[in-house]
Amino acid sequence: MKPSTLPAPAADRPVALDVEGLSVDLRTPSGTVRAVDGVGFSVRKGRTLALLGESGCGKSMTALSIAGLLDPVAEVTGGSVRVCGTDVLRLDGAGRRKLAGPVLSIVFQDALTALNPVQPVGRQLAEPFRIHRGMSRRDSAEKAVELMTRVGIPEPRLRARSYPHQFSGGMRQRLLIAMAVALDPDVLIADEPTTALDVTVQAQIMRLLRELQTERDMALVLITHDLAVVAQRADDVVVMYAGNVVETGPVDEVFSRPRHPYTKGLLDSVPEHAVRGRPLPAVPGSPPELSAVPSGCVFQARCPLVRERCAQERPRPVSVSASRSAACHFSEELDHV
Amino acid sequence: MSDTALTGTTAPDPRGPGAAGSPPLLEVRGVTKAFGHGRRRLTALDGVDVRLMRGETLGLVGESGCGKSTLARVVLGLERPDSGTVRFDGTDPFALEGKELLAWRRRVQMVFQDPFASLNARMSAADLISEPWRTHRDIVPTAKDRERRVRELLSLVGLRESDAHRYPGEFSGGQRQRIGIARALALDPDLIVCDEPVSALDLSVQAQVLNVLSELRERLGVSYVFISHDLSVVRHVSDRVTVMYLGKVIEHGRTEDVFDRPLHPYTAALMSAAPTLDVSGQALGEEIPLRGEIPSPYAIPSGCRFRTRCWKSEARCAETAPPAVTREGAADTGADTGDRQHAALCHFPLLAGERGA
Numbered sequence: 001m002k003p004s005t006l007p008a009p010a011a012d013r014p015v016a017l018d019v020e021g022l023s024v025d026l027r028t029p030s031g032t033v034r035a036v037d038g039v040g041f042s043v044r045k046g047r048t049l050a051l052l053g054e055s056g057c058g059k060s061m062t063a064l065s066i067a068g069l070l071d072p073v074a075e076v077t078g079g080s081v082r083v084c085g086t087d088v089l090r091l092d093g094a095g096r097r098k099l100a101g102p103v104l105s106i107v108f109q110d111a112l113t114a115l116n117p118v119q120p121v122g123r124q125l126a127e128p129f130r131i132h133r134g135m136s137r138r139d140s141a142e143k144a145v146e147l148m149t150r151v152g153i154p155e156p157r158l159r160a161r162s163y164p165h166q167f168s169g170g171m172r173q174r175l176l177i178a179m180a181v182a183l184d185p186d187v188l189i190a191d192e193p194t195t196a197l198d199v200t201v202q203a204q205i206m207r208l209l210r211e212l213q214t215e216r217d218m219a220l221v222l223i224t225h226d227l228a229v230v231a232q233r234a235d236d237v238v239v240m241y242a243g244n245v246v247e248t249g250p251v252d253e254v255f256s257r258p259r260h261p262y263t264k265g266l267l268d269s270v271p272e273h274a275v276r277g278r279p280l281p282a283v284p285g286s287p288p289e290l291s292a293v294p295s296g297c298v299f300q301a302r303c304p305l306v307r308e309r310c311a312q313e314r315p316r317p318v319s320v321s322a323s324r325s326a327a328c329h330f331s332e333e334l335d336h337v
Numbered sequence: 338m339s340d341t342a343l344t345g346t347t348a349p350d351p352r353g354p355g356a357a358g359s360p361p362l363l364e365v366r367g368v369t370k371a372f373g374h375g376r377r378r379l380t381a382l383d384g385v386d387v388r389l390m391r392g393e394t395l396g397l398v399g400e401s402g403c404g405k406s407t408l409a410r411v412v413l414g415l416e417r418p419d420s421g422t423v424r425f426d427g428t429d430p431f432a433l434e435g436k437e438l439l440a441w442r443r444r445v446q447m448v449f450q451d452p453f454a455s456l457n458a459r460m461s462a463a464d465l466i467s468e469p470w471r472t473h474r475d476i477v478p479t480a481k482d483r484e485r486r487v488r489e490l491l492s493l494v495g496l497r498e499s500d501a502h503r504y505p506g507e508f509s510g511g512q513r514q515r516i517g518i519a520r521a522l523a524l525d526p527d528l529i530v531c532d533e534p535v536s537a538l539d540l541s542v543q544a545q546v547l548n549v550l551s552e553l554r555e556r557l558g559v560s561y562v563f564i565s566h567d568l569s570v571v572r573h574v575s576d577r578v579t580v581m582y583l584g585k586v587i588e589h590g591r592t593e594d595v596f597d598r599p600l601h602p603y604t605a606a607l608m609s610a611a612p613t614l615d616v617s618g619q620a621l622g623e624e625i626p627l628r629g630e631i632p633s634p635y636a637i638p639s640g641c642r643f644r645t646r647c648w649k650s651e652a653r654c655a656e657t658a659p660p661a662v663t664r665e666g667a668a669d670t671g672a673d674t675g676d677r678q679h680a681a682l683c684h685f686p687l688l689a690g691e692r693g694a
């Protein structure tokens with residue numbers, strides 16, 4: 001296991017996931033584009049880290065490369081991903097499969113496509129126990145029912161024989177979570193786990209995730225575009241824009257005093273604090289296409305602080321306090337904007 | 338059954354205290370709509386009342402399957418209600434035919450959720466915006482006027498005049514939604530139904546589109562029915578909020594009243610479930626956990642339809658339909674059209690200051 005080097009809160013916990021300089025290239029018909037550009041962060045056991053960003057910012061691509069599930073058109077071109085000390089990018093398929101489940105696991109956004117439509121859910125939930133633990137059909141089926149009970153599926157013994165389409169969206173998400181935590185992984189990645197759900201069900205699912213996390217002492221990576229989910233459920237946040245990390249730090253500090261103009265723009269544009277009837281402070285423009293990410297700062301086209309240096313030189317993430325970093329040349333000016 | 342038990346006690350009297358002045362632009366009373374027959378009969382709307390004044394925005398909230406979209410379709414005249422009345426500026430749109438119906442349709446328009454699916458990719462922005470004029474021929478009769486009007490509409494929604502000849506594929510999501518809005522405005526409507534208008538957009542772009550919508554309201558006096566699952570958005574744009582649950586309006590009132598002092602336990606739970614940006618950690622503690630999920634609309638619970646998930650439910654809730662309870666809204670906050678009615682359907686409404694308030 002990697003010794004703790006960062007002076008962060010809860011620094012005594014072991015680092016479960018450590019990503020450094022991760023880059024992913026995407027081959028498109030019009031050429032290769034960089035979807036993830038030197039992304040780095042680490043999560044300790046029992047902590048929740050949110051990867052926050054808009055569609056196309058590379059947050060899901062980051063998650064998929066950690067899990068080794070990238071589409072063939074995408075390729076990891078650099079960096080390292082250490083899960084409990086093992087660099088998973090250097091592993092072959094067989095080595096990966098050994099880790100998938102007992103060490104690293106992922107909950108997908110769309111439960112209907114992630115579950116096998118032609119197999120009863122009980123059998124799908126039993127699969128990890130049969131493959132990784134070599135359990136018998138009967139024992140693994142029992143384990144599946146146990147799991148279904150744990151995640152709050154009513155009448156689990158009966159429902160184990162149902163097919164995915166016979167469950168509601170919230171229940172399907174519970175099933176996916178059950179499958180992901182079946183083998184007590186050290187790291188759980190949840191890719192927009194509640195996006196398609198109603199708020200009341202969303203709250204139930206987030207509560208379930210948190211309970212399981214505490215119970216099993218998992219490191220949780222929460223991928224989301226929802227600022228409020230981050231505010232309420234995560235300890236630390238990594239803000240991504242156009243494939244780059246623009247800001248990192250503990251959620252309460254980042255949200256109360258953002259150090260990157262993009263983070264600040266996002267927070268300001270949320271209607272929650274705005275006066276009704278007044279225009280919202282919107283970020284002008286829209287995120288760049290991956291093929292047209294500018295060479296300097298990725299946010300320059302929409303930034304209120306932009307000046308010449310931003311076009312010439314891409315800002316590196318620099319530490320702005322003990323536990324925070326931001327990639328902006330002029331982050332100290334943010335208080336006056 | 339629950340359907341009949343409500344007669345007599347239903348709905349807040351629209352001519353209650355404070356309801357004075359001009360008649361409402363839209364008045365929906367006791368509208369019921371069911372689909373299918375026998376055991377597969379789904380009651381999508383069950384005695385729904387909605388009122389909207391000219392220039393106002395009505396927020397419509399509720400979980401999926403609560404009937405929001407069916408109500409929107411009724412308001413647009415796309416779905417004829419089984420019973421109940423719809424009055425638009427005093428006339429019943431479902432009684433109209435021919436030319437009169439066409440003239441009425443012009444007055445109610447729609448902005449759709451997904452600007453990637455709702456715009457024909459093979460039509461330029463100008464074609465898309467001017468297409469409604471091919472049906473409504475008298476609005477902008479000459480080609481020259483049309484060209485001028487397209488340019489006006491483009492600049493009204495914050496696009497450039499030169500964008501007229503570009504195609505949807507060349508625009509970003511936010512820009513496409515602006516085209517959708519310009520198209521809805523082309524017929525100079527009195528009411529625009531917005532069904533989740535920003536939920537398909539990038540986070541940093543949502544605020545821009547919300548600003549366009551509220552600016553148009555100021556400048557053109559258009560009214561909105563605004564459907565959204567994002568409560569912070571609804572709170573920002575709406576004057577009045579209607580909360581639906583399984584086909585019924587269970588609470589309605591002015592935005593501040595409904596959000597700050599909800600009467601119905603469901604409203605309180607919905608508000609508390611929506612995560613907020615508050616990082617102090619206090620908000621989490623106030624969350625009201627709801628049991629289970631929304632019941633199937635094929636089997637609506639007897640009595641109060643929310644009782645299966647309600648923490649306050651007692652025997653009475655299963656037996657009789659809940660009565661309408663009202664509370665005088667808080668003092669005037671300035672611009673207000675007078676209707677301060679705040680009402681809910683509940684046996685055990687929340688007291689001011691109770692959990693969730």
